[in-house]
Amino acid sequence: MGTSILAAPPQGSDLKPVSGQPGLPYIGNTLKVMRDPFGFARMRYEQFGPVTWGWLLGQRIVTAQGPEAAEAVLVNRDKAFANGPAWSYFIGPFFHRGIMLLDFEEHLHHRRIMQQAFTKARLHSYMDAMAPGISKGLDAWEPQRGFKVYDHIKQLTLDLATDVFMGVELERAEADRVNGAFIGAVRAGTAYVRFPVPGLRWHKGLKARKELEEFFRKHLPAKRREGGDDLFAALCQAETDDGHRFTDDDVVNHMIFALMAAHDTTTITLTTMAYYLAQYPEWQERVREESLALGGPLRFDELDKLESIDLVMKEATRLVAPVPALPRKVVKDTSILGFHIPAGTTVMVPALTNHHMPEWWPEPDRFDPERFAAGRREDKVHKYAWAPFGGGAHKCIGLHFAGMQVKGIMHQLVQRYRWSVPAKYEWPLDTTSLPSPKDGLPVKLELIQ
Ligand code: HEM
Numbered sequence: 001m002g003t004s005i006l007a008a009p010p011q012g013s014d015l016k017p018v019s020g021q022p023g024l025p026y027i028g029n030t031l032k033v034m035r036d037p038f039g040f041a042r043m044r045y046e047q048f049g050p051v052t053w054g055w056l057l058g059q060r061i062v063t064a065q066g067p068e069a070a071e072a073v074l075v076n077r078d079k080a081f082a083n084g085p086a087w088s089y090f091i092g093p094f095f096h097r098g099i100m101l102l103d104f105e106e107h108l109h110h111r112r113i114m115q116q117a118f119t120k121a122r123l124h125s126y127m128d129a130m131a132p133g134i135s136k137g138l139d140a141w142e143p144q145r146g147f148k149v150y151d152h153i154k155q156l157t158l159d160l161a162t163d164v165f166m167g168v169e170l171e172r173a174e175a176d177r178v179n180g181a182f183i184g185a186v187r188a189g190t191a192y193v194r195f196p197v198p199g200l201r202w203h204k205g206l207k208a209r210k211e212l213e214e215f216f217r218k219h220l221p222a223k224r225r226e227g228g229d230d231l232f233a234a235l236c237q238a239e240t241d242d243g244h245r246f247t248d249d250d251v252v253n254h255m256i257f258a259l260m261a262a263h264d265t266t267t268i269t270l271t272t273m274a275y276y277l278a279q280y281p282e283w284q285e286r287v288r289e290e291s292l293a294l295g296g297p298l299r300f301d302e303l304d305k306l307e308s309i310d311l312v313m314k315e316a317t318r319l320v321a322p323v324p325a326l327p328r329k330v331v332k333d334t335s336i337l338g339f340h341i342p343a344g345t346t347v348m349v350p351a352l353t354n355h356h357m358p359e360w361w362p363e364p365d366r367f368d369p370e371r372f373a374a375g376r377r378e379d380k381v382h383k384y385a386w387a388p389f390g391g392g393a394h395k396c397i398g399l400h401f402a403g404m405q406v407k408g409i410m411h412q413l414v415q416r417y418r419w420s421v422p423a424k425y426e427w428p429l430d431t432t433s434l435p436s437p438k439d440g441l442p443v444k445l446e447l448i449q
Helices: 030-035 037-048 066-075 084-095 104-118 120-139 149-166 172-188 201-226 231-237 248-279 281-294 300-305 307-319 399-416
Strands: 051-056 059-064 326-330 334-336 339-341 346-349 417-420 442-447
Touching (some): 084 201, 084 326, 120 149, 120 300, 201 231, 248 417, 281 300, 281 307, 399 417
Parallel strands (some): 059 346
Antiparallel strands (some): 326 346, 417 442
16 A cells, blocks of 8 residues: 655745655545554654654544654644543543533633642542442452453443542432443543434534533532532632633533543553453462551552552553543644644554554563562653653643552452452454453452351
């Protein structure tokens, strides 16, 4: 298939054109990328270097591979890369005006207010609020063969999110309805038919969005009045030093987005950790020993005490980046590492495949949590070599929350259960949307007496 350039650089500039093998318009390389994202990224990097282009998911997309290109895009020094128009293509109708979809001045304004919901004091109380829900959720697991880790963790993180984020005890039926609406809204983002046909994903997503809006609006007046220790109350009360607060619409939009951002990503992280801990039982025992020595539910002031869980979490988010690609729309002509990028282009930072580049990571596909340990710190090779939480103005606002939740769950999980997979088992990882195991990750789950 032919090589072509994306656009000629302006005359007189010393910029290089972006080359690539774009493939057929609209479809282009989509199927190849879906089938083997790692192999395809490698091939393109070897052929064209860090900046290349092709048709993907119906758009002309420039892929900015490697940590240096990731830094240029995410740090976004000349404000050429916008989030809203890029993410909206995938999730706009279902998560519109979520903070990740806002840009520049407006984004900064909202981010300053939202930051008040993630202060140390707030995190402390979220963590206290989470502990009983974790115990209750894990106690309900039934040891058996073929126990689907992914499905159970997803249920647990969703329940925790509604509990801790909303601060209201929901009836099972209402919790299930809200959880169902979230699943519908997230799934719609990867629908093939991208307009509403009753019964299909897009239509279900729009219905789910409406349900979620109604749900948050119903609870909003009481939250504004009564406050509380939850994220919902925090967003209602959050105020910057100069007195800016969120409107009712803002609170609803941010809640819907934050709940989505929080539960899918931590589910993937925990499932990846569970997979590798099943593959490497010596690591599972090491993690368990530390947790048993500490005992009980994890407290906020104990977060730094579980070194092995920390290493495993870092390695899991390296091997399987929960947000596999970060898209941006170019709003004015710019350049990445000396390559000319015209306005209107969509740029992708492929976090998933960047974390597997042999240029930056020795034996990149191997599970080796010690690579993050003091004395080795392979991640120090570049500030953006390990970047599961992104970087720049949109860097994940929930990264400490994620650490608390993932460590809090894993700490209690290893104290209660041991799990294993057959020697030859390899999980079928689906990377067509947010990564997840196609088979739900079935394990043999045993109770620790
Ligand atoms: C391991 C878990 C998580 C991972 C890997 C993760 C990853 C990310 C990434 C890569 C971004 C940047 C997206 C971009 O630049 O386009 C992001 C943004 C965001 N995340 Fe997370 N996230 C996680 C957990 C959470 C949690 C628990 C919360 C909420 C409590 C959260 C809330 C957000 C929000 C609100 C944004 C948008 C920030 C902004 O645009 O200013 N995330 N996350």
